[in-house]
Amino acid sequence: MGRGLRWGGAFLLLGDMKIFPPGVFVVMGALLLPALPAQPIKTTAGAPRAEGWRSVEVTAGLDRPWAMAWLPDGAILITEKRGTMRVVREGKLVAVPVAGVPAVYSGGQGGLMDVALHPKFSENRFVYFTLATGAKAENRTELARGVLNADATALTEVRTIFQVSQAKEGAQHFGSRILWLPDGTLLLAIGDGGNPPAKLDGELIRKQAQNLRSHLGKVLRLRDDGTPAPDNPFAGRDDCDPAVWSYGHRNIQGLARDPATGAIWATEHGARGGDELNRLAPGANHGWPLVTYSREYTYFSITDERSRPGMADPKVVWTPCIAPSGLLVYIGDKFPGWRGDLFAGGLMSKEVRRIDLDAEGRVVGQQSLAIGQRVRDVRQGPDGFLYVLTDEPAGRLLRIEPTAN
Numbered sequence: 001m002g003r004g005l006r007w008g009g010a011f012l013l014l015g016d017m018k019i020f021p022p023g024v025f026v027v028m029g030a031l032l033l034p035a036l037p038a039q040p041i042k043t044t045a046g047a048p049r050a051e052g053w054r055s056v057e058v059t060a061g062l063d064r065p066w067a068m069a070w071l072p073d074g075a076i077l078i079t080e081k082r083g084t085m086r087v088v089r090e091g092k093l094v095a096v097p098v099a100g101v102p103a104v105y106s107g108g109q110g111g112l113m114d115v116a117l118h119p120k121f122s123e124n125r126f127v128y129f130t131l132a133t134g135a136k137a138e139n140r141t142e143l144a145r146g147v148l149n150a151d152a153t154a155l156t157e158v159r160t161i162f163q164v165s166q167a168k169e170g171a172q173h174f175g176s177r178i179l180w181l182p183d184g185t186l187l188l189a190i191g192d193g194g195n196p197p198a199k200l201d202g203e204l205i206r207k208q209a210q211n212l213r214s215h216l217g218k219v220l221r222l223r224d225d226g227t228p229a230p231d232n233p234f235a236g237r238d239d240c241d242p243a244v245w246s247y248g249h250r251n252i253q254g255l256a257r258d259p260a261t262g263a264i265w266a267t268e269h270g271a272r273g274g275d276e277l278n279r280l281a282p283g284a285n286h287g288w289p290l291v292t293y294s295r296e297y298t299y300f301s302i303t304d305e306r307s308r309p310g311m312a313d314p315k316v317v318w319t320p321c322i323a324p325s326g327l328l329v330y331i332g333d334k335f336p337g338w339r340g341d342l343f344a345g346g347l348m349s350k351e352v353r354r355i356d357l358d359a360e361g362r363v364v365g366q367q368s369l370a371i372g373q374r375v376r377d378v379r380q381g382p383d384g385f386l387y388v389l390t391d392e393p394a395g396r397l398l399r400i401e402p403t404a405n
Helices: 205-210
Strands: 004-007 010-013 018-020 025-027 030-032 053-062 065-070 076-080 084-089 112-117 126-135 138-148 155-163 178-180 186-190 218-222 244-247 252-257 264-268 275-280 316-318 324-329 342-346 351-357 363-370 375-380 386-390 395-402
Touching (some): 076 112, 076 395, 084 112, 112 178, 126 178, 186 252, 342 375, 342 386
Parallel strands (some): 252 324
Antiparallel strands (some): 004 010, 025 030, 053 395, 065 076, 252 264, 275 316, 351 363
């Protein structure tokens, strides 16, 4: 790391002579954070290799898988981006896809995306999933619900229970992760709609992330029937959509809750650089696109501001991007040293990134579990192992196991 000195609360990097806001500087394209009174955030570009693990292929032949959820009998539901839902049972991919999945718009980043079971699935058999609908000229993210039959071969009574308020054009930034909360409501992450030159109502569509009347660029909190939770932070205000829970997001594709602390964590994509790990809270504004560490894909500046009073700062910023997708808080017993830590999939970095948290939830380090393919989802299975989906035309389901001592 280059030599530097602290000046006026900022860090001046000698040689490059680049000054960034307090606590942030850039070295060789890697965004780093110097020591602050709290525990310092470690390097946010590359990370040392994690030790003591191996990946084992469970099954292959998946077509760009996006997400997974475990059924009570141990079978795994897996969504494929082009619009099919598959079942893996006892390590084998069932040949025939689940029937009853509605048509999706699978252009660009859109398609069949996240999947989650209702907390009372054993009673109602409800499966929730997100999908892009429409066409390139006009599309949106929707949340649908169906009833899975006893042998997991078909969905019935499928209906859309929520759709994003505005249709958009293009094939970018749909979100969209589902996270159930202990009170039976769910969080739903929605992307900001896309990159320039995509517009809505005559201005760049990404500005919708700051528009509280819009669903774009938000985390929404819904009841299990798709209606807004009545105690949401902006409920009752005429200038806000009642579903909004947090805002100022670009494109969240990782969402997880720590059952020990109740903390809600999210990973979201930046543009050129500036991927973020955020700790979410109801009513919080996370700044996009008014404050960001990202640059345009053309390398021009989006904004010179990295932070503002009243806006929530990220806990980690990754530059270069890892393109995070999938996120979990590990609570299993197979890797005791990893308990309580975050694990984020990386599409561009082709890894799973372990984010080491201390007892107060501060980021104190990172490690890389190199996978070698684009990682779209990472989850903890009921058996305590980590499971990974690779986003490839011949995608794989992998299990992360400890190596023998």
